[in-house]
Amino acid sequence: MATTFCLINQKGGCGKSSTCFHLAGAFAELGMDVLLMDMDPQGSLSQGFLGSEFVESLNSKETMAMLFDESSFFDSYDDLFHPTQFDGITICPANQTLAPFNAPEPEETGMLQFAIREFLEESNDFDVVLIDCPPNLYRCSWVSMVAADYVLIPVPPEDFGTQGLRAVHQCVQQARKLNPGLRRMGHLITRCDNRLLVHRMYEQKLREMYGNMVLDTVVTEASAFKVALTRRRPVQFHAPRTRAAKLTLSLAREILDRISLDERKRRVA
Template sequence: MGTVIGVVNQKGGVGKTTTTVNLGAAMAERGKRVLLIDMDPQANLSTHLGCGGPEGTVSEESEDITEPTEQVPESVYDVLKGNKTIKEVLIERSDNLHVVPSSLFLSAADLELGGVVGRELILKRALSKVRDEYDVIIIDCPPSLGLLSLNVLAAVDQVIIPVQSEYLALHGVRQLLDTIDQVRTVYNPELVVGGVLICLHDNRKRLARAVADTIRAYFGDLVFEQVIRTNVSLAEAPANGQTIFEYAPRSSGAEDYAALVEEILNG
């Protein structure tokens, strides 16, 4: 039976989406059947993989409000609302890399699901129907600890916590660990922290090395040995709708995520 992994940190810009995409892509390269789920209303993962994106957003260049497309693409929002199954909304990006896109509508889910009994368990129930069909399911979280992230924490076997080796890296981590503890107690007794991943790491910077040491001192063995170095190709790939293995297979970013998968699969 497949593993379900949540990539969680309520801080933005720490490498959650980049990790979800490229960890998933690296697993798919290894022949695993992979499902990625975008649970962030910003839909960065969906856009990154060329699988839809937020509708009706204000484009940055113009003041125009982009008209919502006539046929609004289906997304994980429809799944949470109970109108669609995961199978009905997923996009087969390749044979063994499937994606459940997000949409801006997801930002309303917190409010809309407020009165639903068992609202923290909606994703878990929806996933139970497809779990067997994948070797690994990886879920990208929004930068908050609201209902969407709680749904992820309740649904997964393990979380990967990306942290950036910068000033205030551990800021908010206590709150995150407390939330994980609470979800473990109430909804998901088997939930474990699979690993802490140091992202956007620049080993040439003394501060980055010092912060990485602090992170390792704080989390001990939970920290992956493999770090993800700062690599411009990782930042460029999304604009091309590509994973790092498609965009720059010989980059350090591709090397780091491939090595991370080795570490995860071989312990």
């Protein structure tokens, strides 16, 4: 079975899609088969790989919306898997056809809450699954948490209120009632500019608050990430010698190390 991560934060623009995009390249570089699932009706991750015109032209049966459409319940999942131009990276895209499903009351989704989990149980050709969630904790994020092994929370180093993070943790806690195996991979500091005192202070504060639940790797703000995205190539493939590419590779390795440590701990327990 693949290890499934959902990237969640109700804060917009904190790097959820960008992290999925580039991390997929790093995992593929490490020889893994990666499935990306776009659960955001904005479809940014899908557009990053497949182009906006193509993604907007897809009908609901070719996107993640298919899983929540009663008229498609008995259809095969085959049309959902879209290859990318990179070996080892496949994407299940999303566009506006997913928007009607993303209502604010997650607990009212009934059996649909398990739609992604059931889909993943039948899609076992992958080593890693990354689910990109929208900037809210509505149904799309909820069903992703119900299906995932780990939650990864990208955090830009500016939100000193931390109210937003508290809501994310409460939501994870709720989702564990349906998915007791859901674990926190932790907070990933993204878009960090070490020259800014405010960013360095935020990092320190987050580490004091959450300790080991903050990943060691910090994703800095770097134009290489943006440029690679506009070329539709994860930075690993677009500019492998850049600091951004090396950092993304370190992040992938840290995540894999944390998974092995977690598995060892659970075996002992």
